[in-house]
Amino acid sequence: MIAAVGLPVPPLAPAVAVAVELGGGLPLILGDRARIVALAMAIFAITTRASALIER
Secondary structure (H helix, E strand, C coil): CHHHHCCCCCCHHHHHHHHHHHHHHHHHHHCCCHHHHHHHHHHHHHHHHHHHHCCC
16 A cells, blocks of 8 residues: 555555554653654654645
8 A cells, every 4th residue: 555655665664654653652651752752743644644645
């Protein structure tokens, strides 16, 4: 699916997604730097959604 959307470096994109979600989820749950982590995850989600909507 990632390659079909046209995202650059398709093999790397799922690994980055997992790293952001797992790496950001734990500090968010624990409340450690929650605002910074929430902002980073929001930017990641918005960027991912926007890239899926762009027609290539």
